[in-house]
Amino acid sequence: MTRAWGSGCAALLLALCAPLATAQVNALPSLPHLLVKGDATRDVVPDRFTVSITLSALDMQPEVARERVQANLGALLTVLKSGGAIAESIDASTFSVQPEHDYESQRRVYRGIRATRVLRVTFPNAEDTRAFLAKLPAGEDVQLGGIEPTFSGEAALRGELKAEAMRRTRETAALLATSYGARLGSLYSVSDVAPSFAYGIQAGQWPSTRGGTPPPPAASPAAVFERVQVTGSRITPESLAVGTVTIAEHLYAIFLLAD
Template sequence: MKLVSALLLSSTLAVAAAPAWAQANSIPSQPHLLVKGEGTRIVMPDRFTVDLLVKALDMQPDAARARVQDNVGSVLAALKRHRAVADTVRADNLTIQPEHRYENGKQVFAGTRVSRRVRGSFASTEALQGFLRDTNANEDLQITALQPGYSKEAALRAELKAEAAAQTRQSAKGLAEAYGARITGLYSISDVAPSFAYGVQAGTWPRAEKWSARPAPPQPPSSVEATGSMRPPESVQAGPISFNENVYAIFLIQDGP
């Protein structure tokens, strides 16, 4: 059986399943190749972001607001003191809302809750460590998240997409030549995995995480000692981050050299 005839059968199955494919592009009715390209890079993080929640509860709204503003001022000063990257420091607007509690099955007004979220990033684990040691977490000041990042992520992802796209062209060419067919055009390209009835379902193709932290390779630990502390030295250690971009392309083909 010629390649065109074999692929026409799979194409017919794809057309039957097309209504279930919730994507902008559709499966073509003519013979085609669906290929996946993948670009992957592992880098060491150069940004370390901390998120904080500053809040206060009081019967007097202005008293709660004042406490929150004082704590936010202290956090911003600490971020500056420990050399947070300037354009990453952000303090959200005040959020004010009533709070209630239940007593003997009845809802009782507990006061006004005022809160602000603060974020900042550091260019080294040493700077982050210093900030953490300078932060006294309590009911009104809480660290809600710590995460590594990469300052050139946008450019890296664009580069990985280009690599993945080039890989789809190479894969399609190799497959077509192996079966004595030739590529006649590009039908569609997407970074979203397709879902259709024949062959491969969307869920069976690996999906990329936005970022994933992995344990750092064995190396002599670098640490920042706490002044006046009798405990062993402590440190914040960073592991590599894996970035992954996938591209899915459909190429039209036909028999012949």
């Protein structure tokens, strides 16, 4: 009994200490130090495009609604087989079935059962994406949910950007120390999360290290393509315009000052 209790106390002590240890990771040292930020950004042209399509059908009989959705899904999969899509990216969600109601003269009216599936597929370039959209049988039962552009080399690029941001933190710290007649000491901590401090500045207000003005916010994925609405037969794949996506990495480093 005593051993079990002692083991439990040790586990409880570790659990209580864990939040404190986590909080201390981003704490500032009590010794003289420099806190600097390094950032690195790249504007890249997306080379992959994920299309989201909602397939739905409404009917009084659930099985009829399901069959209509499945028929539309089968037709789209047939188009995708010769449409240049990345085969392993094709993904269809499970069925969502729920009752649907409307209001007439302030009365709740039952309309039937709505069956829904969401199809997601990725294309390797904008041309194949446009070609698929041109064949999309747009209507009430087939709705384009959105187009999400991505960059296939993002993981490798982020590694390069982190290395560049790290180099900039050291360069900035060395410049500041020299400017004030101090000597740069060892690295205390580095993180991609801004430390907790009372300097009166928030993480999002840090100026860019490349010119004194903050970098423009990263373009949202939806902004890379012009917004497309698919209602009835209105679809204009030729209006899609490819832009750029900004990928950024930010590091916050604390360097101690040597005596």
